[in-house]
Amino acid sequence: MNIADKIKAIRKAKGITPTMMAKELGIEATNYPRFENRGNKLTYDNIESISKALGVTVIELLTWGESQKPINGDTSFKDTDSLNARIDELEERIKDKNKIIKVLEKEIKDVSKTIAVRIRDRIELTALQNNVGIAVIKYKGNKETSLITAQEYNSGKTLMPYESPYLYSIRLTDEELKETFFKLMKSSIFHDVMETVIHEGLLEDDELEELYMEYFNVND
Secondary structure, three states: OOOOHHHHHHHHOOOHHHHHHHHHHHHHHHHHHHOOOOHHHHHHHHHHHHHHHHOHHHHHHHHHOOOOOOOOOOOOOOHEEEEEEEHHHHHHHHHHHHHHHHHHHHHHHHHHHHHHHHHHHHHHHHHEEEEEEEEEEEOOEEEEEEEEEEHHHOOOOOOOOOOOEEEEEOOOHHHHHHHHHHHHHHHHHHHHHHHHHOOOOOOHHHHHHHHHHHHHHHOO
């Protein structure tokens, strides 16, 4: 018996009509049959809401017909050992799913951080190309750091006596960051990227998110 069959069986055993179920779930009566027949495609939240409307627990719904005999709406379980075994099995599945969820959440967080770094890299590169900001120069094998303007960096200013200089980052003031960000937002590609990561909750950078909102407030 699949989930859709179990829902239907419990509903009929309790004398609950599709219209009554629709009212409890807050949906149109004409939509309920399609909702009920989704079966295995129902989310946990869907199943929880349906269980509540039927007056049973989620466990009772999922194990309906396996170890109990409902009589006139009575959903008590007759086989306690079987029920406990089933509950243990479901609890183990939930634990496994929770572990998977934690792994996925960590991966999403890592991806979010990477996205924020890449976006900031793009902003810094654009600022540098427009002679904006301060270039932070570091040297391989040396802890010394040099600070020169973006314009000086672009003009090929000599950074001796240290060898193997490389651009570490571009320091921007709040106003320079805002100006460069707004300039990039006029690019359809950058605009679409920002829109996607913001709406999907994939940008772990409050400052960039605030700039994104400010851009639309200014350009509305």
